[in-house]
Amino acid sequence: MADVTQLIHDYLRHNKKFPHVFCAGCGHGIVLGSLIRSVHALGLPKDDVVLVAGIGCSGRMAVYVDFNTVHTTHGRALTFATGIKMANPKLKVICVMGDGDAMSIGGNHLIHAARRNIGVTALILNNQIYGMTGGQCSSATPQGDISMTTPFGSLEKAFDIVEMCKAAGASYVARGTSFHAIQLDRLISSAIMHPGFSVVEVFSPCPTQYGRKNKFRNAVDMYKWLKANTVKVETLKEPDQKPADGRIPIGVFRDVEEPGLEERYFELQRKLMGQNR
Amino acid sequence: MSKKQKGQTRVCVYPDWCKGCGLCVAFCPAKVLVLNPFGKAEVANEDECINCGFCELHCPDFAIAIKPRTRNGASQPDPRSGWSDPESEHGRASPPEPTPEPNPNPEE
Numbered sequence A: 001m002a003d004v005t006q007l008i009h010d011y012l013r014h015n016k017k018f019p020h021v022f023c024a025g026c027g028h029g030i031v032l033g034s035l036i037r038s039v040h041a042l043g044l045p046k047d048d049v050v051l052v053a054g055i056g057c058s059g060r061m062a063v064y065v066d067f068n069t070v071h072t073t074h075g076r077a078l079t080f081a082t083g084i085k086m087a088n089p090k091l092k093v094i095c096v097m098g099d100g101d102a103m104s105i106g107g108n109h110l111i112h113a114a115r116r117n118i119g120v121t122a123l124i125l126n127n128q129i130y131g132m133t134g135g136q137c138s139s140a141t142p143q144g145d146i147s148m149t150t151p152f153g154s155l156e157k158a159f160d161i162v163e164m165c166k167a168a169g170a171s172y173v174a175r176g177t178s179f180h181a182i183q184l185d186r187l188i189s190s191a192i193m194h195p196g197f198s199v200v201e202v203f204s205p206c207p208t209q210y211g212r213k214n215k216f217r218n219a220v221d222m223y224k225w226l227k228a229n230t231v232k233v234e235t236l237k238e239p240d241q242k243p244a245d246g247r248i249p250i251g252v253f254r255d256v257e258e259p260g261l262e263e264r265y266f267e268l269q270r271k272l273m274g275q276n277r
Numbered sequence B: 001m002s003k004k005q006k007g008q009t010r011v012c013v014y015p016d017w018c019k020g021c022g023l024c025v026a027f028c029p030a031k032v033l034v035l036n037p038f039g040k041a042e043v044a045n046e047d048e049c050i051n052c053g054f055c056e057l058h059c060p061d062f063a064i065a066i067k068p069r070t071r072n073g074a075s076q077p078d079p080r081s082g083w084s085d086p087e088s089e090h091g092r093a094s095p096p097e098p099t100p101e102p103n104p105n106p107e108e
Helices: A004-011 A029-043 A057-064 A077-085 A099-105 A107-116 A162-169 A181-193 A217-226 A262-277 B023-027 B054-058
Strands: A049-053 A068-071 A093-100 A121-126 A172-177 A196-201 A230-232 A250-253 B009-011 B033-035 B040-041 B064-069
Touching: A004 A029, A004 A250, A004 B054, A029 A057, A029 A099, A029 A121, A049 A077, A049 B040, A057 A093, A057 A121, A057 A172, A068 A196, A077 A093, A077 A107, A077 A262, A093 A099, A093 A172, A093 A262, A099 A107, A099 A121, A107 B023, A162 A196, A162 A250, A172 A181, A181 A196, A181 B054, A217 A230, A217 B023, A250 B009, B009 B040, B023 B033, B023 B054, B054 B064
Parallel strands: A049 A068, A049 A093, A093 A121, A121 A196, A172 A196, A230 A250
Antiparallel strands: A172 A250, B009 B064, B033 B040
């Protein structure tokens, strides 16, 4: 197991302030490590990877890692990523968003990016709350859970990101957790190499804003909950149904090969240029 | 399945980067790490380490490194110096990146 941490340090910007801004026990750090390991395992040079991040806790990720990075406006990370991918399709564009960023403020951009099937990897770090602004209820907060703005429990149902992206037409949809780090490495690697739009939802516990209001004593309890309440989708008898015991299925939900928007665009361009000659 | 070899590794915790979340302490299968009175992870019984790599993969702050043990049996580094060479140009505040393999024959 040697050299894993050493490898991560090769990809960090050591002139930034470390240790990073995430709270003790926050899963975002684990996801950052997993992302770096995946990129390294694929052998991609740092200059060929673009990390686009929105606003929120997850937006800080782009600051620390030594790829081409863009820290964009709230909810619009996918639109910037779409532009980058269309301008230079050789780049591997990874878009890091939080649940508020992807589902609430940028919800429209997510479904339309999935509909277009643009070759961008969307990494949605779902911590089930607006962590950075003080713990308000987000669209991914489970029904009945307590947050700063729902002190008696949330009345609304949470978004199922996987189901929504499948319905909107994304060609690779997966879900992982920051507890299952080795599986997460695999999911992110295959998402980056996938030609069309790929979504990886990552459950990343927020002990500070979500955990302490919902009867998790500390970060360790949240990871124990993740360990006990997730099930690999391959082991389910009916993968399309939600498990009856309420556990969260993790794994790859859809993996179909479809050409991305940028490929279709350049095909059209080649065809039209051929006609004019 | 082969028996796990114990005592083959050196567990290094970089205290400046550790935030004391306790994940490594709670999930270590061999109970190698403990939290010290300052709330940081500390290596307690390194000889029990089975080299599973959980702590290294799951440390959110990249503060743990597991290295193969050197031949002369050196184990735990001085925690005050971090894990990098204190005389290296980056010194204590900036960590592990510039630690190459220790040169067995330093030039005079």
